Amino acid sequence: MCGIVAVTARREVSEILLEGLRRLEYRGYDSSGMALIDNEKRLLLHKQLGKVAELEKAQAMSPHYGCVGIAHTRWATHGKPSAANAHPHTSSDRIALVHNGIIENHASLRKQLAEQGYVFYSQTDTEVIVHLLHSKLEQGLSLSDALRETVAQLEGAYALAAVDKESPDEVVAARAGSPLVVGVGIGENFLASDQLALRQVTDRFIFLEEGDLVRMTAMTLEIWDQSGNVVERPRRDVAEAVESVDLGQFEHYMLKEIYEQPKALADTFKIADETELSDERFGAEAAAVFDQVKSVQIVACGTSFHAGLVARYWLEELAGIPCEVEVASEFRYRKRAPQPGTLLVTVSQSGETADSLAALRGQKDGEFIASLVIANVDHSSLVRESDLVFLTRAGAEVGVASTKAFTTQLVAFLMLTLLLGRRHGMSEQDQDKITDALHALPSHVEQTLALDASIKKLSEHFIQKQHALFLGRGIQYPIAMEGALKLKEISYIHAEAYPAGELKHGPLALVDADMPVVAVAPGDELLEKLKSNLEEVRSRGGELYVFADKKAGFVDEPLLHVLQMPSCPEMLKPVIYTVALQLLAYHVAVQKGTDVDKPRNLAKSVTVE
């Protein structure tokens, strides 16, 4: 989604804003802009269609300098991507404002403001906010009071920041439903949608709460809560080293992140010298909560939802715990009837996904015994609002296509399976099997990465295709879904996944020479059934690409291309087959020439409904 950066300092800040935008570009990237107030109290604006690089060019051609500024990278919701719809939006050449979120009552506000004589230059919902703010300033209110009155009239979700050339030292900001963090500097203050944007200038952060309003100058910082009381929010010093956003030897972040998986998986499983898997990894209260868990409800979106689907097999088969999994955008609007003793588990790389957050916030009193989030971003909204937290240690994931975040979520779920399984009669032997498998996982992933060149070769068959089918059975069905999602989101090839047994109930009609069929075929107990399903494809002229364990016994034949996967413990197969499918999608996309790390129309962090 959109990304916000704001600075008020005693030094020139245009480069801080641009660097912040570069670091936020993963959130959205159809256009960008920045507004600065210069020493002569002029409001200076650049807005460009396209990536942040376009804004950099505009700044290089016609530099704007100032000590106070706001900047934005946009992911269009209302109004097509264009320079006019890019933020900041301005009112009367006096105020500039940036916004992340959606204002639901924008149409009625627009009508009222137009009647008052305000002229609209964009199709965005955001432009109503800046004119509304201006109308409040016209009543003689201070900038922060005007913002308070403005947000009181807004319905929907927002994180926003504004500057006014009549108050040239200040930035004001507010949040409700979209993330915003204050970066505390020495003699300067910052704001951003994600602390990652500010790590080059500070490691001290204040994570704003819902309804907070902020006024900051270079030397002062005031925060009010939603009732208008002055509040002190805790400051957190982020100790970890600044995450490298360098590509290093890699051509794309996605590839770098695929290759980072052995380390990310090891880091997620094992911290320092810890050898014993303990409840505390999920929080101080985890042991007491886990003792009461009788069933699990998992809620997530996209790739994180697929991790939940895999987890259901583990929780039910290995731990004997009933488990339901649902996409958050459906779950949140449904009347539910969970069993007593159900643990609500949200899964989210970013910890900010609007639907997952709404699902957590929407739980009824007593509906669940507690909430647990599995997230990759510390201090994110889901992390702050859940009872229990498991932080995956994937490191920053920049590529829009989630890779290492997904596989580390699977590690988290295997650990949860073991901890809950212990309480539901899982044998010591089975517990040891899980622990041993987790220890061995990084090396199995290394072996899978060694197949990169062969997978690249296979990928050449897909470049000219418009569609692809992915098949799996059992626990590999969600892996087929994840493989199809990866392929469609970065290569724009239409890809769908089916449980292989469903083929003859409809999708078989699609199979012909132009429909590659990818099958995930570890040599498990469903292998013979899967083989029959694959024969159904071949006998109709369909070309098969089978990712298979050696013991599955597949060999290359006409219309059958086999990629032999390394052998590994059964429970690790979902992880290693995922890695292979990530590489397949990556190489297809690269050869098609798409923007692998920033696929069209998508954003990394989906903070609107």
Ligand code: AGP
């Ligand atoms: C995956 O490649 C996607 N980009 C997307 O499906 C993502 O997993 C989804 O938007 C959920 O995000 P989250 O994990 O940050 O909640």
